[in-house]
Amino acid sequence: MPPRLPISVVDLEPHAAAELARAAGPIRADPYAEGDVFARQVRAAAASLPQGDLTAVVDHFAAQQGSSSLLIRGVPIPASLPRTPAGSFHQQPEARPTGAEPVLALVGARLGEVFAYREWDGAHLVQNRYPVASHHQVQTASGANDLVLHTEACFTAYPPDFLALLGLRPDPTGQAVTLVSDIPQALAQLTPAERGALREPLFVFPTDRGSYDHEGRRTTEPVPLLKDRADGPALEYSTLITAITAPAAAALAALEEALGRCAQSVLLGSGDLLLIDNRQAVHGRTAFRPAYDGTDRWIQRVLLLRQLPSGGRVVPDTRLAHYPTDYIKALALPA
Numbered sequence: 001m002p003p004r005l006p007i008s009v010v011d012l013e014p015h016a017a018a019e020l021a022r023a024a025g026p027i028r029a030d031p032y033a034e035g036d037v038f039a040r041q042v043r044a045a046a047a048s049l050p051q052g053d054l055t056a057v058v059d060h061f062a063a064q065q066g067s068s069s070l071l072i073r074g075v076p077i078p079a080s081l082p083r084t085p086a087g088s089f090h091q092q093p094e095a096r097p098t099g100a101e102p103v104l105a106l107v108g109a110r111l112g113e114v115f116a117y118r119e120w121d122g123a124h125l126v127q128n129r130y131p132v133a134s135h136h137q138v139q140t141a142s143g144a145n146d147l148v149l150h151t152e153a154c155f156t157a158y159p160p161d162f163l164a165l166l167g168l169r170p171d172p173t174g175q176a177v178t179l180v181s182d183i184p185q186a187l188a189q190l191t192p193a194e195r196g197a198l199r200e201p202l203f204v205f206p207t208d209r210g211s212y213d214h215e216g217r218r219t220t221e222p223v224p225l226l227k228d229r230a231d232g233p234a235l236e237y238s239t240l241i242t243a244i245t246a247p248a249a250a251a252l253a254a255l256e257e258a259l260g261r262c263a264q265s266v267l268l269g270s271g272d273l274l275l276i277d278n279r280q281a282v283h284g285r286t287a288f289r290p291a292y293d294g295t296d297r298w299i300q301r302v303l304l305l306r307q308l309p310s311g312g313r314v315v316p317d318t319r320l321a322h323y324p325t326d327y328i329k330a331l332a333l334p335a
């Protein structure tokens, strides 16, 4: 297998940035208050985006013809932003559009349909990500410890095909960097026997609300990490997974090491848009020390599906019944 490309990086020329801002102009709906109208406006704007260097590179990425992550720098975002919020965005007076959402969703819409999980982020189609003091130790995007490498929403009924992360305000200390690791590159470093073990239903998440018993501890039902889909092998992964046999544990350790070796870091500066193919890459974020004073790192995210399920843009997080009780409580998720 030829070596995979590292993250592709594109710097938007000023004229391309201006064109993008112009195309996003008609997207006026509030994504937090009128998601359906927002999504309709995004779809219309995406269809009318003039063909150019940006559409060519994004469409190439969407067709899985290049790297598994694409960083676009120089995306036009508002020059002035409010202070980074402090609490859950959907419960804040700050839950007003920043003005960056249309461009984020517009580029995302070249990859698929924007969608949201009903139980997360107020079911908003654009999710705001910044550190929340009470989540400091929690394994979630609003925490401040290492956010371990993961497939977004792995083992849900609707994991996104792509996600797009837009930097609004970088971490002022420079510590918080996003990590992406290329799955095909990592798998190529494993032995056939290790890859074979990943195809067996031998992998679980420890949780007190699990339905399976592994050596006296509750876990989720064992599943394979690697499956064959019509479009090639697909891996779902989180560093929080454990294995229930010794060969599976060895394969999982080899995979974790390979993903770590293949990981690349990206500091999301203002106007940096990172597109991640969730089937071809895992991602995470390094630990940092937020100040919780309005100056902290702030990114916005959209999740994309190439095809929406029949139920529409707001889908259930089908893992919810199995999240650990303390995780549900810490994040005030609907139990």
Ligand SMILES: O=C(O)CCC(=O)C(=O)O
Pocket (backbone or CB within 6 Å): 129, 141, 147, 152, 163, 165, 177, 178, 179, 283, 284, 285, 299, 301
């Ligand atoms: O904060 C980051 O860079 C990544 C956050 C993340 O994993 C997510 O929003 O899905």
Ligand SMILES: [Fe+2]
Pocket (backbone or CB within 6 Å): 141, 150, 151, 152, 283
């Ligand atoms: Fe994530």
